[in-house]
Amino acid sequence: MPEVILEVEGVSKSFPGVKALDKVSFDLRKGEVHALVGENGAGKSTLMKILSGVYQADEGTIHYKGKEVRFHDSTQARDAGIGIIYQELNLIPHLSVSANIFIGREPLTRLGTLDEKRMNRDAVAILDRLNLHIDPTVRLNRLPISKQQMVEVAKSLSFDSEVLIMDEPTSALTESEIDELFSVIHTLRDRGVAIIYISHRLEELKHIVDRISIFRDGRYVSTDDYTAISMEEIVSRMVGRKLENIFPVRHNVPTPEKILEVRGIRRTGVLHDISFDLYRGEILGFAGLMGAGRSELARAIFGADPIDAGEILMNGRKVSLRSPSESIQAGIAYLSENRKQEGLAVKMQLAENITMANVGAVSPRLGVISRPREMNACRQYVEDLTIRTPSLTQIVNNLSGGNQQKVVVAKWLFCDSKVLIFDEPTRGIDVGTKFAIYELIERLAREGVGVIMISSELPEIMGMTDRVLVLHEGCLEATLVTKNTTQEEILNYAAGLGKGTQS
């Protein structure tokens, strides 16, 4: 059995009002990729922050390379060889690759100026070890996100890390970039680096993971060899109950009534002559790889981005696409994948967010908002969508991801929207809550709206949609009836390999 490099025993950590970790134990072996999974609030991040010295444990011990350690800050952990790569990259976009790798410990010339030559040379050496060919002098923000992430890995390695913690590393990557990351992870593992891999995307674990540990509600649940445990078992341990179905039973029936017609939408270099129809009661999927133009198409229909040609009709009537406000009035709603930047005013109250797109409805006279009316309207949505919140005046930032998503839905229902475009509605939302979101989408379709669902997760497309449009590099490759297609067929079209279109 390979040697254990890191051993956590009985570690607890409390914050005011919540016990984030409760006597957790966990071990990590040299040269393994160890997945750590659990729902939001399971304590994964807290544990990682303790391992990397950001937090200190209230009780329990951590043995690293056979010795008990207690890191007081992240520098100590890093110098000892424990590196962490956060979901949000900790790099400086305007500096070069090598400057980023050596930031804070730049080699100097005898005159005390930066020794650029040496930095670049050393950077190349480190990048080579990862089989990466990146010019060290290029400015970081000229690189795609995936390469930036590799730079972060390289930076971490330059500290001779023996333990590398990766928190949701694939959340911003495309399929091919993910493959690239995985090959880097394999290289590292073969060199004996121990990797803790945190991810919400359970699907991808099979490509890289040796063992898997499951956490729930701040407690340790189990550790298994990845090959010895089924996906169903993982999910049910994460959630703490059996998840009978991943998707709700679908009762929505597409009607023959066209609610939205999209005709020849074109935007140079982004969207190429796209036409399709959406029917009342239908859930229509948008599938495709990252960068295929799915979100761009949605934003074009919503009037959020300018288009060069094309038109859309709602219930047979033409909609001007000059600005979102006109699309909203026509009954179209777009629920962005970036909830916090584009969906919600996070510093504002729940009630203020629900009425945001239609304040007029609670402002009976002269633009003066009637607070009682506003509260009454919102109370109904909070009950109806089972939004868990202590009050209607709660600041939205303090709600969980699933509840925030429901607030966005409530906002659009309050506008009486007839077409709802969900862009990656379950991204960053934990398994237990996903089902609630699916149920909600199904219910909306059943109640007669038209739903467009953009998703990068094919099982979600297969489980939730009636038809699916497959996009590839801004072109509509295929329109498929979901129950007559397969994930493989969709993938072929998405990769641009499909033969002939059926649109």
Add this chain to the structure above:
Amino acid sequence: MSDPQTRRTVDHGPEMAAATGRSGAALDRFLTFGAVVVLFAVFSITAKNFFTMRSILSLALQTSTTTIMGIGVTFTIITAGIDLSIGSVIALTGTVAVMAAIAGVPIWASMFVGLLTGAACGAANGLLITRLKLPPFIATLGMMMVVRGVALTITNANAKPAPEAFGGLGNDTLFRAGPQFPGISYPVLIMIGVALVFHFILKRTRIGRYTYAVGSTEEAARLSGIKVNRVKIINYVFSALLAGLVGIILASRMVTSQPNSAIGYELNAIAASVIGGTSLMGGMGTVGGAVIGSFIIGILTVGLTMQGANYFMQQIVIGLVVIFAVAFDQIRSRR
């Protein structure tokens, strides 16, 4: 992911929520208001004649202009902007109003012309920021110079005496009752009116709601159908309109137009707003906060003067108050 903050507020009842969010802002306001009371008490004890009706009324009069400006700039700061052109707008509106009055335009109409001039400056700021996509700091910095230059040019940099009737607004009082009670000056009444009206606008109307929304998360506001550009322009017009009002009040008090007046006033207004809890990051701030912030500055100025501290000393103290007010906020929000 497992952010303990989030879980805490979701899992527990309203008591917990009360410690966060907007109710936190209420606490802040309570604390800043407490600071006003303490300052007032300290000066009442230490400075002779501070706690007299006459000096309180004079304090209100002196503070009225900062308050009115501070309310205006608060609107722009809530949208995550700034307005540096306030001082210049004050000078130009006063100048234009006085010149109109000299030219024989009725006093009320000349004042109205002044206000329109102010509003036009605000619209220019707003258009530069929304159409040319200039950062508000740059747009209003440029306008600060342009507007000042215009004021100096049209007057040849000379102060001009206004018709005597022009001085009524700035110098007359209401409810005068002998030497004990010299009456409430019109500027003070205007300040109270402005505070009430703009508080109402910010808290109860759609434009106020949109102001917060744009400052909180601009893209989310746009995708909610809010006409972000229009909201911003209106806010810069508010700011310049209130600066224009101050310009007229000052010109009226001096009974002259002074194209060189009000240099640097925008910084006092911003300081007042920030002391009152407005966040330069946008999305946060209140009219009440701006009023309290102005009064903290006002009480310090008057109180220190009466204690014999010179102008330089006052600057040091007020500067420190700005720094520590915001530092205090930062420390509080960190936990």
